Structures are given as C-alpha cells and as structure tokens.
Amino acid sequence: MTDLKRFEGHGVLVTGAARGIGAAVARRLAEEGGRVLVTDRDLPEAEQAAAALREQGLAVRAFGCDVADRASVEAAVAHAVDVLGSLDVLVNSAASCTPDAALFEDGPDEAWARDLDVTLTGAYRCCRAALPHLVASGRGAVVSVGSVNALQDFGNHAYSAAKAGLGSLTRTLAGHAAARGVRANLVVPGTVRTSAWEGRDAALDALRPLYPLGRVGEPEDIAAAVAFLASRDAAWITGTTLHVDGGLTAVHTGFRTALRGVPATDAP
Template sequence: MTHPQTARFAGHAVLITGAGRGIGAATARRFAAEGAQVLVTDADLGRATATAADLKSALALRCDVSDRASVEAAVAYAVAEFGRLDILVNNAHSCHPDTPLLEDQGDEEWARDLDVSLTGAFRCARAALPFLAASGRGAIVSIGSVNGEQDFGNHAYSAAKAGLASLTRTLAGDAAPRGVRVNLVQPGTVRTPGWDGREAHLDRLARVYPLGRVGEPEDIAAAVAFLASADASWITGTTLRVDGGLLAVNTVFQQAVNDN
C-alpha cells in the first residue's frame, strides 16, 4: 500500500507504544515517511530496534506501559533526544483468550489486559501531556477496537477498549484548554503477526466485511496520521471507525435474508 511521501510531520516528534510490529510498526513507518522524528517503543526491545533500524530519524527504546517509571523514562528520553514531543500514539495492548466459562477466568489475565490496554494509555497520556501542551500542536491518538463497541469475544480486552473510548472523550475535554487534541481509531480485523499461521481464518473473516477484505496495518496507520495532523485540527474526542464497514452493515444477516 502506497501513500504520498509528504513532509506533513516535518519538525514533529512522535512517541509510539507497542511499535515493534503490526499496527504500531506501520504507524512508525508512516510518520517517518512524512518527516517526523519517531521514538519506537515496545516491551520487546529487539522488535523496537528492528522497526527503528529501517527508518530515518527514528530511535528505539524499551517501554513497559504497565510500569509508570518506564513510561515516564520513555517520555523524558523522547524530549531529551528530539527537543520536544508533539504526538503520542497509544498502541500497546494485551489480549488473553477467554476461558470456556466466565467463572474460570482468572484475576491475573483480566487485570493484565486492563492494565496494559487501558491504564497503560492513561500512564502515557499523564506523562506526555505537559510536553504535548508545550508543543502548541499536541495530539494523542489511541488504538481502540470494534470489540469496545460490539461483542466479538475477549471479555477483558473488550472492556479495556470500551474504557479507552471513554477515556478518549474525557481526556479530550481535559486537554482541550491546553491545545491538545485526543482521538481514537477503532479498527476491525487487521492482518497483523498475531494472525500468522491462521491465514485461512482471515480469508473466512473477509467475507463478513462489506468492503470484502480484512484491514492492513497501513490502513490504521493512515487514519492515525490523519487524526494527528493539522488536517484534523478541529477534531477532538472522536472515535474513527476503520473497520471496512463491519459495524455499520450486518453482512451475515443480509446473506441469511437473501439466501435462497
């Protein structure tokens, strides 16, 4: 997938969590291609380093969003290296599979998914906000999920993503007086490394998407870049669906009605 090689983010400094692969890595590539300096962070330093190595004006750092000190160190590192921080992308997440019965679900897995996917975004926003406000063009874009709006399984992950959509709205109101915009991208199924070895599943899932395919990481990166850019300067507190029409059109129902 190609996109215009513009300098829309020249002079911008961006911090992305969970950027070692998948959506986070694609987002790092997109910002770098448009002129930004990018701090690629991930709990796996090897993955972060591999992503940053292919980009110009990019650095890698290990960041565990479940640890306040790690988050604050990442923000401080970005500001020290780049001299500023303009954009925060909250992409890090955790998703444990559901147990067959809800009563078999352990507290640890539930807590981990909420801590990384929801509280981790709060920790990052808390640490970054003073610097985003100082930049004069600060933006936070978080990666949600259609799971936060409709039942697609994964109780804890879904609850965390629903909470992240709410946090986006409340944080947008809190940050607006300081000139910082806060928005959420809500993806459907995206072809990330988490689906490796299950390509047949993706082929079947593509049939329920009105646009006839699952998403690619670059689809989400393009939406993140838009919401972070000056093109979206009057947009805050919004959730942007990037889901191939999944939530708008009940393809399975239509097929059942029309089935002869």
C-alpha cells in the first residue's frame, strides 16, 4: 500500500488486468486514488480481481475486453468514460506469447499473427479508441508494457517482434499526441514472477544470478514504474522507454563472471 494519491479523480483503463502485471498496475493506480476499469478477455477472472480490490475500499470495476477485436475495444473505452466519468490514463498490458516451434522455419503463421494482433495491434486499437478522451481530459497519459525480448534474443519470436513494434508505436504516438496534451511512454520489464512462471521456481532460481540486482522482478516493480510514468511526476516525459529489468540489459553478468580470475592481459 502506498500513501501517494497521484490519481485522485483520474479515470484509468488497464488491459490484460485480470492477473500478473496488469492486475498489479490496476491495484497500484487504484491505491493512489484512481477510478480503475479492469479489462480482460477473461471476464470472470477480471470480475474476481476487481471484487478483491473493492473489498479493500478501492474504486475498481471490471469489463470484458478482447483487444484483438475493434468493437470490443471501443465498447470498453466507451464504458470506461461512462462509468468512470473520464478517461485520463490508458495502460496497455494485454499480450499474447506463443511458445516457439523447435525450428524457426516451422513456426505457424497463425501463432505469429495472433501474438502480433494481441500484443501490438491490440495496443494500437486501444490507443486509437482512447485518444480523443485522453485529449479531452487535459492530462492524458498512455503507458504500454513492453519487454526485454524487444532488445535481445530471449526466444518467443513473434512476441518479441510485437514488443519491439510497441516501442516504435509508443514513439510515433508520443510525437503525434504531444501537441494535444497526451503523453505516451513504455516500460520494459525483465523476468517478472507472474502466473506464467507458476510451477517453474527452479527456472526462476536459475535466472536470478543473471540479474545484477540479484533477483527476478515482481509485478509490483513494474506497477510502480507505470504509476510514475502515468502521473504528473512525469509531466515532461514522453516517448521514452524505461527499463525495469534489474540491470539485465545494462550489465552482462555472464561476461563479467567469466572474466573473474582471468589475468587482465588476457581479457578482451
């Protein structure tokens, strides 16, 4: 729980918010006073997440939204404006990540299309539907959730390409919307302990030494960064990419470890 109240009177729509990072973002912005619409393709799970937050006295509602469907997105945005009174913040957290085929050339078109449609085009649909309302609010902000997969090869070809495209979308939207008073930024998480890693604690433990800060991320780490970029504390920040990755992309821990004990004259 935070004592900050940076979103008092703000209407907030979060996609992919039934679980994981999206759910943590919804909680954080609601704790800071926002009126939050939790949206997800899985409506029963979204309703369960929203109900849990309402039990804590937070202003949270749920609505079913499939970001792969334009009509569904437009309905969610219209509902947000109706029940929240305004739409001031859009957080694009919905994503699709299909496991890779054993060989690159065996990857099916359907998996590629699905990951791009949900992860990249879905964010585009949401931004397009929300932008007039974000302009009208006079303090509109878009924060999208990217991935370190956009920067290096960590597998998941289609998901990685979609997240890379999300960076470009963020910059072009920032350029277009700045004169209309709307900011657009991107957070780039590393490995985050979500339900996608359920039952894979050994894998998370194996990854921990690769992170200079000594641990994988938690959803709350990403939510804190999203809250900053969505708030007026970031009023002069737009078009930027904020790495929230424990130092993974800044420091090559494997390289540094390999050099330990090697005489300096032999080091590259």
